[in-house]
Amino acid sequence: MTATTQQQTGVTMTNVEAVRTTLHAALVRDDRVLVMGEDVGARGNVFLITKGFLEEFGPQRIIDTPLAEASIVGIAIGMAMEGLRPIAEIQFADFIYPAFNQIVGEAAKVRYRSNGDYTCPLVIRTPYGGGVRGALSHSVSIEALFYHVPGLTILAPSTPADIKGLLNAAIECPDPVLFLEHKKTYRSVKGEVPGGYYTIPIGKADVKKAGTQLSVVSYGYNLHQALDAANRLEGDGISVEVIDLRSIRPMDKGTILESVRKTRKLLIVHEDNKFGGIGAEISAMVAEEAFFELDAPIRRLAGPDVPAMGYALPLEEEFMTSTEEMVDAMRELARF
Amino acid sequence: MATTITMPQLGETVTEGTVAQWLKKPGDSVEKYEAFVEVSTDKVNAEVPSPVTGIIRELIVKEGETVPTGTPIAIIDDVATESTPLPNGSALRQAQDRLSPSEQVAEANHQASDEPVPGGNVGLGGPAYNAPPPPSNGASGASAATTPGGTRVSPAVRRLAREHRIDLAQVRGSGDHGRITANDILAAAAPAAAGAVALPPTAASATAVAVTPAPTAARTTGKPTYGSARPGDVIPLTQARKIIAARMVDSKRNAPHAWTMTEVDVTNVWKWRAREKDAFERSNGVKLTLLPFFIRAAVESLAAFPLMNSTFAEDGIHVHGEINIGLAIAAGGNLVVPVIRNADQLSITGIALAAGELIDKARRNRLGADDLAGGTFTVNNTGANGSILSAPILVPGQTGIVTTEAVVKRAVVRDDDSIAIRSMMNVCLSLDHRVVDGAVASGFLSDLRKRFEAMGPTGAL
Numbered sequence: 001m002t003a004t005t006q007q008q009t010g011v012t013m014t015n016v017e018a019v020r021t022t023l024h025a026a027l028v029r030d031d032r033v034l035v036m037g038e039d040v041g042a043r044g045n046v047f048l049i050t051k052g053f054l055e056e057f058g059p060q061r062i063i064d065t066p067l068a069e070a071s072i073v074g075i076a077i078g079m080a081m082e083g084l085r086p087i088a089e090i091q092f093a094d095f096i097y098p099a100f101n102q103i104v105g106e107a108a109k110v111r112y113r114s115n116g117d118y119t120c121p122l123v124i125r126t127p128y129g130g131g132v133r134g135a136l137s138h139s140v141s142i143e144a145l146f147y148h149v150p151g152l153t154i155l156a157p158s159t160p161a162d163i164k165g166l167l168n169a170a171i172e173c174p175d176p177v178l179f180l181e182h183k184k185t186y187r188s189v190k191g192e193v194p195g196g197y198y199t200i201p202i203g204k205a206d207v208k209k210a211g212t213q214l215s216v217v218s219y220g221y222n223l224h225q226a227l228d229a230a231n232r233l234e235g236d237g238i239s240v241e242v243i244d245l246r247s248i249r250p251m252d253k254g255t256i257l258e259s260v261r262k263t264r265k266l267l268i269v270h271e272d273n274k275f276g277g278i279g280a281e282i283s284a285m286v287a288e289e290a291f292f293e294l295d296a297p298i299r300r301l302a303g304p305d306v307p308a309m310g311y312a313l314p315l316e317e318e319f320m321t322s323t324e325e326m327v328d329a330m331r332e333l334a335r336f
Numbered sequence: 337m338a339t340t341i342t343m344p345q346l347g348e349t350v351t352e353g354t355v356a357q358w359l360k361k362p363g364d365s366v367e368k369y370e371a372f373v374e375v376s377t378d379k380v381n382a383e384v385p386s387p388v389t390g391i392i393r394e395l396i397v398k399e400g401e402t403v404p405t406g407t408p409i410a411i412i413d414d415v416a417t418e419s420t421p422l423p424n425g426s427a428l429r430q431a432q433d434r435l436s437p438s439e440q441v442a443e444a445n446h447q448a449s450d451e452p453v454p455g456g457n458v459g460l461g462g463p464a465y466n467a468p469p470p471p472s473n474g475a476s477g478a479s480a481a482t483t484p485g486g487t488r489v490s491p492a493v494r495r496l497a498r499e500h501r502i503d504l505a506q507v508r509g510s511g512d513h514g515r516i517t518a519n520d521i522l523a524a525a526a527p528a529a530a531g532a533v534a535l536p537p538t539a540a541s542a543t544a545v546a547v548t549p550a551p552t553a554a555r556t557t558g559k560p561t562y563g564s565a566r567p568g569d570v571i572p573l574t575q576a577r578k579i580i581a582a583r584m585v586d587s588k589r590n591a592p593h594a595w596t597m598t599e600v601d602v603t604n605v606w607k608w609r610a611r612e613k614d615a616f617e618r619s620n621g622v623k624l625t626l627l628p629f630f631i632r633a634a635v636e637s638l639a640a641f642p643l644m645n646s647t648f649a650e651d652g653i654h655v656h657g658e659i660n661i662g663l664a665i666a667a668g669g670n671l672v673v674p675v676i677r678n679a680d681q682l683s684i685t686g687i688a689l690a691a692g693e694l695i696d697k698a699r700r701n702r703l704g705a706d707d708l709a710g711g712t713f714t715v716n717n718t719g720a721n722g723s724i725l726s727a728p729i730l731v732p733g734q735t736g737i738v739t740t741e742a743v744v745k746r747a748v749v750r751d752d753d754s755i756a757i758r759s760m761m762n763v764c765l766s767l768d769h770r771v772v773d774g775a776v777a778s779g780f781l782s783d784l785r786k787r788f789e790a791m792g793p794t795g796a797l
């Protein structure tokens with residue numbers, strides 16, 4: 001893979017190529033942008049996202065850091081407050097915990113603490129999620145740990161076009177953004193990406209498939225399974241609407257409520273643990289704001305309440321929701 | 337063991353209640369917490385849940401009869417849960433009450449494979465049993481809330497059935513295990529509406545019944561209701577309509593109404609509202625209308641003209657210590673006037689929130705007796721329907737009622753002889769001429785106009 005500048009016409013690419021080309025275009029477009037993290041320089045990132053960047057942009061803008069996540073984020077916060085546009089990488093989301101204080105205690109509060117005198121235009125990219133035999137330390141979903149925190153924006157796009165638009169929006173955003181990339185979708189998901197520079201508004205969900213009988217809200221790798229399941233059920237005359245959340249915080253209540261008011265049934269699917277997960281917030285919100293629209297109990301399919309995803313294939317499969325489970329749940333909800 | 341049920345006290349200021357409707361008859365079984373009687377006080381209708389599971393032995397008070405709170409109204413023979421068989425399905429249903437929704441679904445699926453399910457209304461996952469005929473008019477809240485026997489219905493079904501006046505006992509469920517789905521209600525409601533529109537007026541009813549049985553489903557007992565009036569109908573008077581009628585006659589007969597009007601330039605306050613409304617709705621969750629601004633001005637004027645906030649009685653004119661503003665709201669075919677208590681102690685925001693809550697309760701038929709009591713002056717936003725002039729009838733016991741009419745842009749000649757396009761609104765006042773004469777009323781209205789016109793973007797919400 002060689003570095004390419006922003007393509008001008010629409011092309012088909014994978015999710016990982018969308019990350020790479022969008023980062024590259026940002027580095028070309030804006031010399032305040034820099035990339036820092038473990039192995040992003042000489043090694044070109046473990047997924048080869050930044051391969052060749054060091055040679056092209058130099059060590060001032062492509063910075064290899066020590067294995068010290070608190071420092072990566074802490075230094076990036078300082079750079080952001082002083083006018084740069086750092087894109088910090090946490091090599092795997094599983095390693096983000098040492099940076100928790102910097103993200104939650106510092107970055108999220110800069111604007112509030114300084115009464116708006118300072119902002120923190122920082123992007124923290126990190127690959128997350130399982131299903132790739134990543135075992136305990138390369139499989140976690142971390143969104144629920146952070147979505148409680150006002151001042152943070154959390155994005156989890158799942159298609160190449162959304163990755164490009166939302167990564168551009170994240171770099172433009174004057175406040176800190178946690179940008180989550182599901183690693184199982186890196187090379188398994190391909191899609192058309194429009195040419196030229198564009199952004200997608202933060203906080204907008206996307207109806208990936210319209211339907212009438214039930215609404216499914218998902219994101220990440222699960223979204224693609226949900227779309228598969230919905231397409232399968234189409235043949236049985238069951239019409240499922242699939243909403244890609246894309247932006248976890250802020251959450252697009254309007255799109256979800258509009259859909260639920262239409263279909264009156266809601267299934268939420270995410271890979272992160274069910275207990276206290278994003279689905280808990282969505283279902284509470286829908287119960288509060290659309291109770292009298294509901295024609296069935298809200299259902300959630302999500303990860304089990306276990307400390308980690310096991311390495312053994314049966315353990316991993318048990319953790320990950322299968323497309324078949326989604327088909328069954330959708331069918332039950334449609335029939336209810 | 338027999339339990340005697342007494343007339344409940346619905347609200348701390350309420351002393352009596354009327355049995356509007358019995359939802360059960362002697363011999364019917366009733367479950368704990370199941371509504372078995374509808375009681376009305378003033379303008380509030382409330383369903384009263386049974387405190388015990390049992391069989392209705394006796395209904396002591398007739399429908400329409402009014403008795404003091406605490407008076408025995410019915411006797412229920414308790415059912416000992418161990419020795420007496422419950423109606424089919426109850427035990428299972430109670431067991432399922434302890435299951436989570438997903439477990440219920442699982443349970444329902446399990447049942448599906450084991451037991452054949454005849455048609456009719458069936459509890460979620462429970463074995464089928466024939467539901468008794470509905471004990472009451474389906475248009476009331478009772479049978480819309482639960483199907484006979486207490487079969488579970490979803491919030492959406494419950495709401496839609498109420499809105500479309502569908503008796504759930506008449507609907508055949510197409511969902512899992514015969515559950516009535518939201519679409520079943522819409523399907524039951526749709527042909528009735530379509531038939532009524534499509535057919536010519538001559539011979540319409542006969543044809544409509546022959547073509548589709550849906551109209552009987554829509555009108556559960558065959559009686560026309562206020563919301564579905566058609567030419568030729570005689571609509572039976574509901575308790576609420578009787579009370580509205582009696583109060584209107586009482587007011588018109590006893591209080592000599594006089595009427596006056598002023599026009600108000602609302603350009604400034606309109607601009608203020610326009611500037612604040614989006615942020616206001618975001619942070620408070622209710623829309624910012626002109627109404628709270630107006631009420632704020634009105635309470636200030638009432639404080640300056642206390643006679644306008646009084647009650648005429650034989651022993652004298654009672655000038656009230658509190659300023660409690662009634663809001664006239666049309667809801668569900670009725671007129672209700674819930675009250676913002678101590679409105680003079682609220683900011684514009686406080687008034688907006690209080691009004692928003694009352695309007696929301698009124699629309700959902702959730703006003704309690706205390707929401708409706710204690711009004712000392714009434715505001716009616718007739719302009720919401722486009723009216724520019726109204727002559728309102730006083731709420732009995734009050735001295736004044738004002739209406740806010742539609743805001744219209746007009747060319748206005750101003751004090752300096754310039755002509756300007758201004759947003760103008762008429763404010764109409766009906767007054768009890770026994771209490772105040774034209775001078776006081778005009779002074780009040782003029783004061784209200786000045787206060788309202790003085791409101792502008794420099795004020796505090």
